[in-house]
Amino acid sequence: MEVKQAFVPPFASPAISSELEVRIRKSFLNREGSFHLNVHFRALAGFTILFGASGAGKTTLLDCIAGLTDPDDGRILVGGEDLYDSEFKMNVPAWKRRIGYVLQDLALFPHMTAEQNVAYGLRQLDAAERQARSREMLASFRIDHLRDRRPAQISGGERQRVALARTLVTEPRALMLDEPLAALDRPTKSQILADLRQWNHHYRVPILFVTHSREEVFALGQEVIALDAGKIVAQGLPRDVLEAPRIETVAQLSGFENIFDATVVALHEDRGTMTCRVDAGQPGTGQLDLETPLVRAEAGTKLRIGVLAGDILLATESPRGLSARNILPGTIVWLERRDGIVSAGVDCGGVQFEVHLTLAARDALGLATGKNVWVVIKTHSCHLLRE
Amino acid sequence: MNWEAFWLTVRLATIVSSVLFATGIPVAYWLTYSPWRLKFLVEAAVALPIVLPPTVLGFYVLVALGSRSPLGRWWESLTGHTLAFTFEGLVIGSLLYSLPFAVQPFASAFGAVDSALLRASASLGHSPVQTFCRVVLPLSKAGLVTGFTLSFAHTLGEFGVVLMVGGNIPGVTRTISIDIYDQVQNAQYSSANHTALLLLVISFFLLSIVYGLNRGFWIVSPWK
Numbered sequence: 001m002e003v004k005q006a007f008v009p010p011f012a013s014p015a016i017s018s019e020l021e022v023r024i025r026k027s028f029l030n031r032e033g034s035f036h037l038n039v040h041f042r043a044l045a046g047f048t049i050l051f052g053a054s055g056a057g058k059t060t061l062l063d064c065i066a067g068l069t070d071p072d073d074g075r076i077l078v079g080g081e082d083l084y085d086s087e088f089k090m091n092v093p094a095w096k097r098r099i100g101y102v103l104q105d106l107a108l109f110p111h112m113t114a115e116q117n118v119a120y121g122l123r124q125l126d127a128a129e130r131q132a133r134s135r136e137m138l139a140s141f142r143i144d145h146l147r148d149r150r151p152a153q154i155s156g157g158e159r160q161r162v163a164l165a166r167t168l169v170t171e172p173r174a175l176m177l178d179e180p181l182a183a184l185d186r187p188t189k190s191q192i193l194a195d196l197r198q199w200n201h202h203y204r205v206p207i208l209f210v211t212h213s214r215e216e217v218f219a220l221g222q223e224v225i226a227l228d229a230g231k232i233v234a235q236g237l238p239r240d241v242l243e244a245p246r247i248e249t250v251a252q253l254s255g256f257e258n259i260f261d262a263t264v265v266a267l268h269e270d271r272g273t274m275t276c277r278v279d280a281g282q283p284g285t286g287q288l289d290l291e292t293p294l295v296r297a298e299a300g301t302k303l304r305i306g307v308l309a310g311d312i313l314l315a316t317e318s319p320r321g322l323s324a325r326n327i328l329p330g331t332i333v334w335l336e337r338r339d340g341i342v343s344a345g346v347d348c349g350g351v352q353f354e355v356h357l358t359l360a361a362r363d364a365l366g367l368a369t370g371k372n373v374w375v376v377i378k379t380h381s382c383h384l385l386r387e
Numbered sequence: 388m389n390w391e392a393f394w395l396t397v398r399l400a401t402i403v404s405s406v407l408f409a410t411g412i413p414v415a416y417w418l419t420y421s422p423w424r425l426k427f428l429v430e431a432a433v434a435l436p437i438v439l440p441p442t443v444l445g446f447y448v449l450v451a452l453g454s455r456s457p458l459g460r461w462w463e464s465l466t467g468h469t470l471a472f473t474f475e476g477l478v479i480g481s482l483l484y485s486l487p488f489a490v491q492p493f494a495s496a497f498g499a500v501d502s503a504l505l506r507a508s509a510s511l512g513h514s515p516v517q518t519f520c521r522v523v524l525p526l527s528k529a530g531l532v533t534g535f536t537l538s539f540a541h542t543l544g545e546f547g548v549v550l551m552v553g554g555n556i557p558g559v560t561r562t563i564s565i566d567i568y569d570q571v572q573n574a575q576y577s578s579a580n581h582t583a584l585l586l587l588v589i590s591f592f593l594l595s596i597v598y599g600l601n602r603g604f605w606i607v608s609p610w611k
Contacts, residue, residue: 068506094509095517107507111525120521121511170511 018173019044020206024064024074024084030055037061037071037230043174043223045204047197049238051217052227058210059104061227062176065208066101067094078173078206100172104179106163108151114138114162115147121170137169138162141195142339157188164192168199175207181216193220194310194341194356237380256306256383257354260290264301267294273325273379276305278351288351291325292382304385309343309356313376316365326377335362335369342367346375388581391558392566396543399474399562403481404539407489411534415493416519434487441484441547448480448552472554477562480552481542489538496530497523529600540593543586 023040037057041048050058063069065076065083073086078099083092108117118134125133138144141161146154154162160180167175177196181189200207211217217224217238226234262276274297278288290305297303319327330348337343342362344355353375357367367373418430436444452470453459462470470476500523508518524531546564553560555569563586570579 063506066506066510068509093514094506095512095514097510098512099510101507101510103503103507105503107501107503109504109507109522111522120508120513123512123517166511 018079018205019077020065020174020208021075021077022061022065024061024071024076026060026064026069026071028060035060035230037064039227039230039232041225041232041235043206043208045206046200047207047209047220047222049217049220049222049224050208050210050227051212051224053212055229056212056227057230058212058227059178060230062101062178062208062210065174066099066176067092067097068101098170098173100167100170100175102163102167102175102177102180104182106151106159108159108163108166110151113148113150114143114154117151117162118166118169121166134165134169137165141165157184157192160184160188160192161195164196168203171203172205174205176210177207178210179212180209181211182213189216191339197310198340238383257309257356258305258307258312259385260305260307260351262290262303262305264297264299264303265289266299267297276303276382278305288328288349290377290382291379292384293380295384306383306385307353307377307381309354311377311381312353312355314344314346314355314357314361314365314367315374315376316367316371318374319376322376324376324378326375326379326382328375328377330373330375332367332369332371332373335367346373348375388578388585389561389563389566392561392563393582393585395474395558395561396563399477399481400539400542402478403485403542404489404535406478406482407485407538408531408535411486411489411493411538412524412531415490415497418490418494419497420515433490436484437487441545442551444484445480445548445551448476448483448548452476452479452552471552472556472560474553474559477549477553477560480548481545484545484548485538485541488541489534492530492534492537493527496527496533499530500526532600533597536593536597540590543593544590 020043021041022043024037026037028035032055035057037060039057039061050061052058060069064071067083070091071084071086074084075082075086076084078097082088082090083097083099084090109120112120115131115134115138118137119130122130122133135144135147138147141164143158143161143165146158146162151159151162160183164180181192184192196207209216209220220238222237224234224236224238225232260278262278264274265277266275268274272294273291274294276290276292278290292305313324315327318329328348330346330353332344333347333352334345335342337359340359342357342359344357344362344367346353346355355375361367365373414433418426418433449471450456451458452462454463454469459469459471470479504522504526505515505518508522509515513521544564545562546568549560549562549565553562555561555565561569563582567579567582567586570576570582
């Protein structure tokens with residue numbers, strides 16, 4: 001593993017934090033004939049979605065990054081450290097890479113309890129510390145009651161949490177998730193996503209999230225790398241990479257808590273945005289304009305807008321100097337606590353938003369039913385769903 | 388009933404199955420995980436004692452242990468006597484004779500462990516050997532017990548190799564199966580029947596353990 005001292009990385013900027021950079025090629029034979037994986041991308045801290053049909057090479061790519069299979073050549077860096085470099089014949093073995101990998105079939109150890117599974121990756125700690133850390137992790141994923149159960153005695157969604165907890169507790173430098181939500185129902189999906197986001201808030205590492213589901217891509221709403229037949233065909237935000245989903249059921253499935261019928265009233269091509277008028281539920285109540293990203297549309301086009309409850313901010317005073325384009329006065333009409341989060345309903349002139357916040361935020365702002373607040377929504381948090 | 392021969396046989400079978408347990412695990416590990424393309428040759432060699440007549444195996448073991456072979460000479464220089472016709476020689480012959488009965492169940496148990504578990508273990512920071520000890524071995528308990536029991540039972544019942552390598556020295560190399568042969572030769576049918584029946588019952592009991600285990604009959608209590 002000795003690398004020349006004066007070695008200068010061929011990449012333009014020095015890697016900061018735990019950015020992941022991958023540039024690999026791999027060819028192999030499969031049932032359809034020969035397959036060529038040839039990719040080059042960077043993933044910053046936060047979610048990067050790897051999207052593609054089955055057989056596009058997503059799992060092979062994750063296997064290469066995790067060190068479970070060797071590329072033919074190329075280079076893999078995490079946080080500026082080489083994991084694989086064909087030029088210098090360098091190949092850190094999987095178990096020394098500290099890359100978290102949640103496999104598609106979870107692969108929980110059947111002979112161990114949930115707690116033993118979670119403690120498995122904490123080999124280097126002493127027993128007391130190991131127990132404390134794994135119990136803490138089980139508690140934060142709300143599965144501490146499953147501690148002494150074996151995987152066979154645990155339901156699908158809970159197994160998923162155990163698998164995530166087992167990987168996250170090791171504090172990996174990057175996280176690979178291979179279709180982690182594929183088999184789950186919608187509420188479980190959005191809860192697990194919320195947990196993951198929360199974790200990622202504390203541990204700023206790149207998360208490669210593999211999916212072949214458009215709904216999940218939109219639900220996550222972040223950087224997407226579209227993979228087809230082993231090549232990157234597009235990279236960017238979901239609406240740039242994918243066409244908008246056409247029917248509302250898709251949006252419902254994808255976990256948007258807020259979905260509104262709207263009409264395009266003005267296009268601002270210079271700003272890359274447009275103004276949409278949201279139709280309030282009941283006739284006679286007011287209207288609401290939202291600034292949304294620009295898509296191929298014209299004034300009068302009917303569409304739907306989806307906003308994640310977790311993407312909305314609340315302010316108790318009229319905010320100033322914010323980049324967010326949508327700042328709407330409203331009143332809290334309901335407030336309820338769900339597990340670790342607070343869900344609030346805010347009425348803005350007849351249009352109701354569901355907003356998710358933390359307990360701490362609720363207390364700091366002194367939120368209560370009846371309080372006047374301002375709802376803040378970024379332009380790019382408004383996802384457009386064409387009918 | 389010749390108890391001397393009985394306990395000698397039990398001692399032999401215990402030593403052989405214990406040594407095979409210790410050596411068979413690394414051999415089976417290698418057979419399961421080695422990427423070497425020619426490993427099928429080793430697999431075939433390990434399986435040879437299943438199909439070879441015990442006399443063939445016994446003959447070559449005898450030659451290998453004799454004072455003309457390097458191994459025989461080395462042993463002689465060390466101990467002052469040859470390996471042939473000793474209990475030690477019998478152990479060596481039996482080790483080869485029962486090798487596949489330990490290695491094959493081990494290897495098939497290791498191979499049956501879901502490879503996804505090995506991948507998960509590696510990504511959780513465990514080396515291949517650590518993974519083997521903490522994941523593969525615990526999940527192969529039934530195969531380990533099967534291999535141990537089969538090699539024990541198989542050694543109990545061996546005849547040809549013992550006769551070739553060990554001869555028929557009372558208290559040293561006369562095992563229970565040879566004792567039965569002797570009794571029949573001397574027309575002592577009743578005592579031959581007692582000994583044979585004992586061997587039959589023990590063998591049936593041991594095989595019941597093996598099959599019960601692999602049916603998952605006992606999976607619930609002792610092993611999980």
